[in-house]
Amino acid sequence: METNNNIDRLLAMLEHPERYSEQEIMDTVNHDDETREFYRSLTQAARARRSQRSLSQPVDMEKAWEQFEQTHLATQKHGRLWLRVAATVLGVLMMSGIAWATVYTVRHFTATDKSKQTTENVATPPLTESDAVGPRIGVADTSATENEAPVVFDNTSLEQMLDEIAAYYGMTVEFQNEDARNLRFHFVWNKGDGLEKVLEDMSHFESVTIEQTDNRLIVQ
Amino acid sequence: MNDKSILEGLFRQHYGKMIHLARTLLHDDAEAQDVVQDVFARLLENRYQMTGSKTEAYLMSAVRNSCLNYIRKMQLRERFKHLHPLNEADDSRPIEEVLTELDRINAIVDGQIEEPQRTIFRLRFDEELTFQEIATRLDMSVGAVYKYLRQCINRIKSLI
Known part of the structure; x- marks a missing residue:
């Protein structure tokens, strides 16, 4: 009975969230397991109906592509960009299982194509001279200074990578998913980036989720 | 096939499923469109790490992660009002x-x-x-x- 009252309170809050503090909302949602579960079901219900609506709504592909072209392609210098996309796609086709990014490939293009670099740097992430010559493999240099070249982890285990990164930001690492320790990825770490940005970039890794709580990084 | 047509091909092949996922996870269609466009923009800039053999799975994960990041950054009351998840780890x-x-x-x-x-x-x-x-x-x-x-x-x- 008390749970039902709490759920009714939650529904009433949905009508006028602005009348309640964030704390009140969270306390109500997390009042007990049943309410928390109920809220989760509401979330699913809302998604289910948005999904249904979406399917009945036509997708205007021409307009979407046109918009993309105008926003992202009109001002770019085409040659190199297309080369990068081609390299990326080629990389995807060639990859099997093990995570292996295309940055390395693309940077090789960069290195061999150095003479054009000055004019074609438009959308390239900041690369330094040493980076263009060839990525450093594996372990990060701990004698780093703030503005040095990005650290390139090349086919490096998640465990090794996270140990380095966590240590730099004063965090500890906890693997809830033991198997994830040995997953290998390619990742470019800019030490100047905040931890949040780094985690956001890492969130694109498939099959692992990294959560931050206080001073711990939890791998799920 | 030239380079432009490769990206356009990817876009045309996967846009439908990607926009559907984004519309499902977000409550705002304009925002959903931005998310998908942004995924392709990042692909173009090569800021995404390609980490698997399946292009579609990769693109869909990218859409989901972007949507969840967007939701995470919303005000708590807004998230609640539109019935988005409030407790982080429920979407793996x-x-x-x-x-x-x-x-x-x-x-x-x-x-x-x-x-x-x-x-x-x-x-x-x-x-x-x-x-x-x-x-x-x-x-x-x-x-x-x-x-x-x-x-x-x-x-x-x-x-x-």
């Missing part, structure tokens, strides 16, 4: 599995929920009426609307 299942469950929910609502629970569910989630508006339209108290919605949600949960 494979995308296909999540979408299949949503289809299942829709089938249950349309086929196995009785009246007036079903009408109340539809007015709330399809027509997005407030509980007060639903109560007025069906000539019942707001308390009764809450009660039926509770029953409806619990029934869906038990049937999934």
Whole structure:
């Protein structure tokens, strides 16, 4: 009975969230397991109906592509960009299982194509001279200074990578998913980036989720 | 095939599924479009790390992650109002599995929920009426609307 009252309170809050503090909302949602579960079901219900609506709504592909072209392609210098996309796609086709990014490939293009670099740097992430010559493999240099070249982890285990990164930001690492320790990825770490940005970039890794709580990084 | 047509090919092949996922996870269609466009923009800038053999799985994960990041950055009251997840870690299942469950929910609502629970569910989630508006339209108290919605949600949960 008390749970039902709490759920009714939650529904009433949905009508006028602005009348309640964030704390009140969270306390109500997390009042007990049943309410928390109920809220989760509401979330699913809302998604289910948005999904249904979406399917009945036509997708205007021409307009979407046109918009993309105008926003992202009109001002770019085409040659190199297309080369990068081609390299990326080629990389995807060639990859099997093990995570292996295309940055390395693309940077090789960069290195061999150095003479054009000055004019074609438009959308390239900041690369330094040493980076263009060839990525450093594996372990990060701990004698780093703030503005040095990005650290390139090349086919490096998640465990090794996270140990380095966590240590730099004063965090500890906890693997809830033991198997994830040995997953290998390619990742470019800019030490100047905040931890949040780094985690956001890492969130694109498939099959692992990294959560931050206080001073711990939890791998799920 | 030139380079431009490769990207355009990817876009045309996957845009439909990607926009569908984004519209499902977000409540704002314009935002959903931005998310998908941004995924391709990042692909172009090569800021995404390609980490698997399946292009579609990769693109779909990228869309989901962008949507969840967007939701995370919303004000808590906004997230609550639009019924987005509030507790972080509840979305780690494979995308296909999540979408299949949503289809299942829709089938249950349309086929196995009785009246007036079903009408109340539809007015709330399809027509997005407030509980007060639903109560007025069906000539019942707001308390009764809450009660039926509770029953409806619990029934869906038990049937999934």
